[in-house]
Amino acid sequence: MTLLISNIPCWLIPLLVGVICGILGYLLGRLLGGGSDETTKQIDVDVYKNRIAKLQADLEACKSSKKSTFSGGNSSREVAGAPIDNKAVSSFAAGAVSVSSNGVTAVAFDAAAAKAVIGKKVNQDDLTVVEGIGPKIKELFHNHDVTTWAGLADCTVEKCQEILSSGGKRFEIHKPGTWPEQAKMAALGQWQKLKAWQDVLDGGK
Incomplete structure (x- = not known):
């Protein structure tokens, strides 16, 4: 070592x-x-x-x-963010804007503008404004919960025909081919456009 x-x-x-x-x-x-x-x-x-x-x-x-x-x-x-009562919103005002399920936005109703173009007093959502719809057909549509221009604009032509057929022979002879489009113009306040179109229509056809 x-x-x-x-x-x-x-x-x-x-x-x-x-x-x-x-x-x-x-x-x-x-x-x-x-x-x-x-x-x-x-x-x-x-x-x-x-x-x-x-x-x-x-x-x-x-x-x-x-x-x-x-x-x-x-x-x-x-409370902010709480659920809103839809009925309260829909009845907020007579001229309130509403949107139908097909995207038609009803503008605030202007009775004076409508009367100036159509030539007679027009009540809001009066379905008889549509060429081809009279008081009896209006009542028939009301019975099927179609009570506004936006509601009628939301209907298909086939749906309109079904409603007419439910009223019997005297109703099903009518031709609702243009009714939803006319109702859409009324809902949008397009009175000049509606009047010009109705001038060339024959009983709504």
Whole structure:
């Protein structure tokens, strides 16, 4: 052993001792530091648990607040974003804009403009404005829930024919081919266009 050490250069011995000490120090540090890492991890877990508990408490408080806001029957409609009564909207005003299922937007009715073009008083949604529709046919359509120009514009020609046929022989002889289009013009307030077209129609055909 003495012979082996004597063959090692003097400068190499301190280097080997330093390397060995470094390795031992590293291993001891890992061994002793393991406990502190576990402690840190446990602290982090506790912190996150506390945050989750706080968020859950906030969520419950928010739910309770919403329940108290929306309680009280009709008062819930006063809250922003609450459901709107469609019937109330549709009856908001006689000239309110309405949209039928086929996209016809009825503009505000202008009785004076209609009278100036048609040449007689026109009542809003009077189906007899349509060339070919008289009081009896109007009543028949009303019985089938077609009571407005937009509603008639929403009907197909086939649907109009079905309604006429339901009234018997005296109704089914009529030809409703242009009625939905005429009703659309009335709903849109296109009185000049409607009058010009009716001037060339023969009983609505």
